[in-house]
Structures are given as structure tokens and as C-alpha cells.
Amino acid sequence: MVDKIKNIKGSLILLLAAFIWGTAFVAQTSGADSVGTFTFNTCRSVVGALFLLLVIVLLDSYGKRTSGGGKDTLQEPYSRTKWPVKGGVLCGIILFVAMSLQQYGIGIYPAGVAASGRAGFLTATYVVLVAICSVWMGKKLHPLIAVSIVGCIAGMYLLCMSGGFAGIYMGDVCEFLCAVGFMCHILTVEHFAKEDGIKLSCIQFAVCAILSGVMMLFTENVDFAGICAAGLPILYTGVLSSGIAYTLQIIGQKYAQASVASIVMSLESVFSVLAGWLVLHEVLSPRELTGCMLVFAAVILAQVPDMLNHSINEKG
Template identity: 65%
Template sequence: MNNIKGSLILLLTAFIWGTAFVAQTSGAGAVGTFTFNAARSIVGALFLAVVIVIKNVLDKRNNSGKVINTENESHLQTWPLGAGIICGIVLFAAMTFQQYGISVYPQGVAASGRSGFITATYVVMVSVVSVFMGKKMHWITGVSVAGCVAGMYLLCMSGGVSGIYLGDVLVFLGAICFTTHILVIDKFSSADSMKMSCIQFMVIAIISTFAMIFTENVTFAGIKVALIPILYAGVLSGGIAYTLQMVGQKYAQPSVASIVMSLESVFAVLAGWIVLGELLKPKEIMGCVLVFTAVILAQIPGMKKGDTK
């Protein structure tokens, strides 16, 4: 039952993240990378802070008159500062590579869908990294890696080296950072998800703001144009989705969690097509199919071993 609960939470997370690629693509045309990420992170952190305060008030009201275990109460009140800072630094790198990559795609390129599928390769990378952490590579994992490489070739290199965009490289570097973020979250799975998420966005907001001041020309007009994308990315993709990811990973099996979250790439393509009118070329579509297949295959060994929560 917990696995189903976790899977549904992560499905909602994947939908929000997938549609957020449209917001990021729209916002990239109005403001710089650090401006966008600073604004969305501030919004996300403030949103979570308000939710945490409301939750604490409701918890105190519900627990009034009850006998409280002081040790458990102390644990619940603790803010996982160290975990939040580490997650924030890693996620800052991931978000920066991804957002800047999206912003430098040429006009006419399906930036939302393309970046969505390249980002999804982090699922395969998590499986590969596990090998270097002492786990034996299953032959299916090897097939998934080959499929992912083939898919990336069709998606990004079907026209030769000239078919690779700078955005592809940057988004792929972001995917590597997202791989690290997944592994870091798993290490701190016992921490308070909402508080850790709030701290990580505070960290991203602080670093992005300093970077914005020294590297970008911020205008009120630009922020006004990007306001809706910033709010969507901040409240939904940031404040809600990243917290749901942490909660969902506590309940769902790791292999199932990765598969469900990989649907983010499918939602990205659909949202880009419906909202922005983006279209993928036949070879790019085939590449997407191969990447998605590789993502699914990469999780089969974990399922066969019956990983539990």
C-alpha cells in the first residue's frame, strides 16, 4: 500500500516537473538564468516556510491536551540544516545547467521536450553509479545504457556533430547533477522532507542572487513578463514537487520511484506540444522512445531483486 501511495505522489511530481519545462522555456526568453532561479527559489522557500508554520500551528492544536514524547517532539522541531545546505548546493548546480541550457537553444528547436528527455537520462545514470558503489551490473542495465546512448544519438546527433546544441550539453551536465541530488536525498531520507526542501531553496536563492547581481542585468519589465513562469516554477515545481519527491521516495520502492519520475520527460514533450506548439522531428521522436525504453529497462534489475521500503 505504501508503494502505491509513493508512486501516486511521484506521478504528480513528474507531471508538475514535466509541465514546468514549458514555464522554464517561457521564462528563459525574458530573464537570465540566475534571475529566474533566484526568483523561483525565493518563491518556493517562502511558500514552504508558510506551509511549515501553518502545519506547526495545526499540529499543536491537534496535540493539545495529549501526552507528547519530548524526544520525538524535539526531533520533529529540528531543522536539517546540514542536509538542506548540501542538497541546495547540488540542486543549484543542476538547476543552473538546466535553465541556462534551455535558454540557449535556437529558435525552432523543441527545447521543452528535448531538454525533458535529456534530463531523464539521470535515471540510467543512477543505475550506472550504483555499480561504482559496489553493486554488480546486471546485463539488462548494460542494455539500457546502450539504448540510452543510441537514443541520445538520434535525439542530439542524428545530423552529426553539428546537430549537437550547446543546450544539449548543458542540460546533460544538469542531468549528472540531478543524479547526484537523487543520491544525496536518499542519504538524508530520515530528515524532515518539507524543512529540508525549504532550506535547500533558501541556499539556491542566496547563491543565485549573488550570481545574478554580478553577471546579469535585471529589469522589472523582464521579471514582469516572466512572473507567471516564475510563480509556476517556484510554487509548484519548487515548493510542492521537490517536497513531494522527498516524501514519495520514502514510500515507493527505489526502482518504481525512478520509473514514475522518468515520466517527467513524456509530460514535458506533451506540454511543449500543447502549450508552445513544439514539434519533434521523426528521428528525435525515435530517440525519445529509445531513451524512455532505456530508462524503464534500467529499473528492471532492482524490481527483480524486490527492493523494499
């Protein structure tokens, strides 16, 4: 009973994170109207890194207070935990590539295209890509994974190819490559799972800010008026999407089962469509909506084998 309550608690926390990530696509779409890809990502990453640094300082302060005077309630102050520099730099480089592709893809969609919704669902295909990659790494292909792959391909066809091959936007290609980037990022983060999650995230956003800043200086005109105009989207994605949502993910995954966590977090694609419809008045055609439903069903189906394995392990 206690485990079920913890799982529900974790799922609700992750649902909030998914909501923030989904609505962030609207902020990214709005920001793309004012500044370039690298300018937006530089500002967003700086805000995210500074916010997480503030969280680290507060945790350190809390650790010192609770361990001082009388009995120690913590083994060591938070600041003494190791900074995962190697993992943070590697994750930051991969995240830079994925975020750049995502933001650039959103920015080059033609007017009238539901950029937030399309980008949200195409990005969510990373869940299926992770499942495919696990097969390449030696895991047996579960029949449900095969069905999931077919469903994902069919959904992407309906979503991105309403006019045949001529109907594919360059933004669609960028968003799919972005999903590949996030797949690599997830697998890399998993490799460094034992490291301090908040410090790793702080480093990765700092690296992403540096790389984006260099590209911004060489490829874009720094427009401070545009940065001010995109202030709210930058703050939303920097503080809420990068900082708070990532922290919620760390907390939520401590309680929720991994398979359930993946499903809940994949709901960001649904929230991206709803937010685009409510805020930006984006509308998907019936064909595109059918494609969205197929992609989402494929994402959910890709998690079922892990859920079944978890259930069998618990009974065993």
C-alpha cells in the same frame, strides 16, 4: 492487498508530481524569453523556499493543536524537529549547479528547436547515470543495466545528433551536464534520507536562491519588467514544481516502492514533450521521437533490476 493499494496510491501521487515537473519545462522555456538564467532561478528559489517555510509553519501549528489539551497525539511539535543545515547547504549547492545548467541550456537553444522536449529527456538520463554510478560504488553490473546504458547512448545520439556532430547544440551539452548534477543531488539527498525532507528542501532552495542571487547581481542586468513578464512561469516553477511537487514526492515515496517511484517520476520527460507540443507548439522530427523513445525505454529498463531484487526479497 493493503500494500498493493498503498503502492497504487503512492504511484498516483508521484504521477501528479511528474506531471508538474514535466510541464514546468514549458514554464522554464517561457521564462527564459524574459529573464536571464540566474534571475529566473533566484526568483523561483525564493518562491519555493517561502512556500515550503509556510508549509512548515502550518505543520507546526497543526502539531501544536493536536498535542494540546488532553492526550498528546504527537511526540513533539513539528518546529522542534532538527533543521538539517549541513545536508540542506550541501544539497543546495549541488542543486544550484544543476538548475543553472538546466535553465541556461533551455535558454540558449536556437529558435525552432523543441527545447522543452529535448531538455526533459536529456535531464531524465540522470536515472541511468545513477545506475552507472552505483556500479562504480561497488555494485555488480546487471546485464539489463548494460543494455540500458547502450539504449540511452543510442537514444541521445538520435535525439541530439540529427546532423552528425555538427548537429549537437550547446544546450544539449548543458542539459546532459545538468543530468550529472541531478545524479549527484539524488545521491546526496539519499545520504541525508533520515533528515526532515521538507526542512531540508526549504534550506536547499534558500541556499540556491542566495547563490543564484549573487550570480544574478554580478552577471546579469536585473530587469524588473522582465521579472513581471515572467511572473507566471516563476510562480509555477516556484510553488508547484519546487514546493508542491517536492512535497508530493515525499508523500508518494512513503507508499510506493522505490523502484516503481523512480519509473513514475521519470515520466516527467514524456510530459515535457507533450506540454511543449500542446502549449509551445514544439514538434520533434521522427528521428528525434525515436531517440526519445529509446531514452525513455532505457530509463525504465534501468529500474528493472531493483524491482526484481524487491520481488525476490518479498518472497524470501
